[in-house]
Amino acid sequence: MQPSLRLPWSALQDFAAIAHAGQLARAAQLLGVDASTMGRRLRRLEAQLGQTLFEQTREGHALTEAGEALLAHVEAMQRAAERIAELPGGGGGTGLSGLLRVSVSEGFGSWFVAPLLAGFHARHPQLVIDLAATSGFLNPSRREADLAVLLARPRSGPVVSRKLSDYALRLYAAAGYAGPPVREVGDLSAHTLVGYVPDLLYAPELRYLDELDPALTATIRSSSINAQHRLIASGLGIGVLPRFIGDADPGLVPILPDRQILRSFWIVTHRDTRQLKRIRAFQTWLEEVVDQHRDRLLGG
Known part of the structure; x- marks a missing residue:
């Protein structure tokens, strides 16, 4: 050069x-x-x-x-x-500024992070926040996101990860859903099941029905957990939802409530930028709100 x-x-x-x-x-x-x-x-x-x-x-x-x-x-x-x-005076004010891009799953972003984000924004009003809540994740190791909440701990890459929390899922149906009684997992085969499109899964942790019974197959499928929630709420069938979604909807009732599926969220940051103030501030805030609302993730 x-x-x-x-x-x-x-x-x-x-x-x-x-x-x-x-x-x-x-x-x-x-x-x-x-x-x-x-x-x-x-x-x-x-x-x-x-x-x-x-x-x-x-x-x-x-x-x-x-x-x-x-x-x-x-x-x-x-x-x-x-x-x-991030030096004093470098951000144009006393608070944090710049851009913070956070990647989270669609359901966690829509139902948990977004309703609480006003608290973080009030602390740092000059910070521009991109909340990428999608079916899939941006990659912190490629610097596509400053921080990501993933469904599994990365096994490689220039990243630092730590467990955020476990969360529980279970089967739900609309309160007015009509169909044969479900007393055990085998009874689900007589019902319309709602789930993910198999070849559009962005993480193996989303294979919920396989964990209940490998013989179960969803016949109404979507790549979006929010769309699945609406399908279940419309009375179309039975499906698995995180409890922070299913329990928050009074129009849904749990099916086989004792049969729960447990998954985990992991906070992932790039090792070269994880100490930046805006990233540390968001991670601290997220860990605080998760600790305060853990009953929503695991079920009260």
């Missing part, structure tokens, strides 16, 4: 986003910019450097050796910029 070369910071941020996401279109979506604009910036950056930064593969964009070297420098610059922003 020539000493006199001036590279726009926005282009370097785009480059890092593509490297972390593995696909230009996905990176553009995460940053909220047009994919064609991001593509033009990347081509201009490669022209300025006189190097090819990515190889196009069937899976997406793979870093070249030059790209790997540039990414190491850009990530170091990002970490330095984040720490500078």
Whole structure:
């Protein structure tokens, strides 16, 4: 790289986003910019450097050796910029500022985090918070999110994880649901079951019916837990829901209430950024509210 070369910071941020996401279109979506604009910036950056930064593969964009070297420098610059922003006066006020992106499952984000988030925002009104509550997770190891709440502890990657809490699930039906009595798991085969689309599962921990009885099959299926909740509430059938969803809906009744499924939530952060004040503040707040409302997760 020539000493006199001036590279726009926005282009370097785009480059890092593509490297972390593995696909230009996905990176553009995460940053909220047009994919064609991001593509033009990347081509201009490669022209300025006189190097090819990515190889196009069937899976997406793979870093070249030059790209790997540039990414190491850009990530170091990002970490330095984040720490500078947290110096006294660096954030434009006395409270925390900047962007905090949190990735959580759709149900946990919609039913647990979102209703309580006003408390955290009141403490840090200058902080921009992205709550990515989706069927799937952004990856902290690729810096797609500052903090993620996952269904399993990652086995590899530059991340730090700790258990947030266990949570319980059980079968529910609408209060007015009509059908043969269910006295044991085997009786469920006579009912319409609501569940996930098998080939769209984003985590093996979501195979709830297999845990009750491998012979059970859902015939009304959705990739969305919120959609499954509405299907069950409409009286269409019986399905498994987290207790923080099912118990919160007075129109639902538990089926086989003694048969519970236990799962866990894990907090995951990148090891290079986990000590940033805004990330530590959110993690502390989340652990506090989980401790205060643990009965909602496990059942009162």
